[in-house]
Amino acid sequence: MSVAFRRESDDEHMEPAFEWPIPVGPNLVTPRGLRLLGEEAARLADAIAGATEEEARKKLLRRQRYVHTRQSTAEVQPAPAADVVGIGSKVIFALNGNERTLTIVGHDEADPAQGTIAFSAPIARALMGAEVGETLEYQGREDALTIIAAATDPETWA
Numbered sequence: 001m002s003v004a005f006r007r008e009s010d011d012e013h014m015e016p017a018f019e020w021p022i023p024v025g026p027n028l029v030t031p032r033g034l035r036l037l038g039e040e041a042a043r044l045a046d047a048i049a050g051a052t053e054e055e056a057r058k059k060l061l062r063r064q065r066y067v068h069t070r071q072s073t074a075e076v077q078p079a080p081a082a083d084v085v086g087i088g089s090k091v092i093f094a095l096n097g098n099e100r101t102l103t104i105v106g107h108d109e110a111d112p113a114q115g116t117i118a119f120s121a122p123i124a125r126a127l128m129g130a131e132v133g134e135t136l137e138y139q140g141r142e143d144a145l146t147i148i149a150a151a152t153d154p155e156t157w158a
């Protein structure tokens with residue numbers, strides 16, 4: 001039998017609505033990250049209250065479930081020690097001779113365009129726990145990374 005004769009509606013050809021994926025592993029955050037989750041939850045609650053279209057409301061509810069899950073599982077990390085790279089550190093390092101600056105944060109506050117990366121990013125994993133002056137292996141090169149400076153980023157602890 002032809003599909004045209006058996007199909008009762010167009011719903012079966014609609015793209016399924018999936019939940020927002022939760023990153024694997026612990027939900028380590030800075031105080032700023034926890035605050036941003038709270039602000040997002042409040043913004044979503046307002047948007048849901050004002051949503052009139054059912055499909056838009058469903059999307060907002062899916063996002064709200066994600067944010068609430070991330071809030072409830074958040075583990076605020078202590079400030080990193082002086083001159084040691086950790087979550088909340090602003091790190092100046094040389095990568096293959098080119099100087100770069102990054103701040104290591106939790107998944108939900110990471111924005112590479114703004115210079116913040118998640119603690120689970122490959123370069124962040126290579127940097128974590130390193131001390132100023134240390135040279136590290138990265139991408140198969142023994143001396144690819146050199147830590148120039150590491151300090152607690154005041155923005156992540158505000």
